[in-house]
Amino acid sequence: MIAACDTFRSGAVEQLKTHCTRLGVPLYERGYEKDPAKVASEAVRAARDQKRDVVLVDTAGRMQVVLFVLGGVAEGGGGACGEFCV
Numbered sequence: 001m002i003a004a005c006d007t008f009r010s011g012a013v014e015q016l017k018t019h020c021t022r023l024g025v026p027l028y029e030r031g032y033e034k035d036p037a038k039v040a041s042e043a044v045r046a047a048r049d050q051k052r053d054v055v056l057v058d059t060a061g062r063m064q065v066v067l068f069v070l071g072g073v074a075e076g077g078g079g080a081c082g083e084f085c086v
Contacts, residue, residue, distance in 0.1 A: 001052050003043030004029035005036040008060040016058060026052070036060070 002020055004027060006012035013029050020027040028043035040057045047055045 001026045001028055001043065001047045001050070001055050003027075003040050003055055003057045005039045005043075005057050006060045007032050007034060007036050007039070012058070012060075026050075028055075 002016060002025055004013045004016045006016075013031060016027055016029070019025075028039070028046050030039050030042070033039050036059060040055075043055050043057065
């Protein structure tokens with residue numbers, strides 16, 4: 001599963017939809033939600049519910065955003081991160 005957490009770049013979610021459709025990979029997205037950590041955390045929960053082994057979290061590509069998202073998933077996820085976080 002791929003989580004669309006780039007909430008900054010216009011067209012990012014649509015671009016991932018196209019790639020995921022072509023590749024046959026499920027996409028978790030919430031449009032342009034303001035909180036990328038929330039979207040990532042929800043995606044991890046959804047993947048766990050669907051018995052998926054891997055979630056790729058697509059962010060805006062800025063290191064501070066990546067750290068914020070990972071920190072938010074680990075802290076705000078109530079343990080949802082589990083074995084999914086590296």
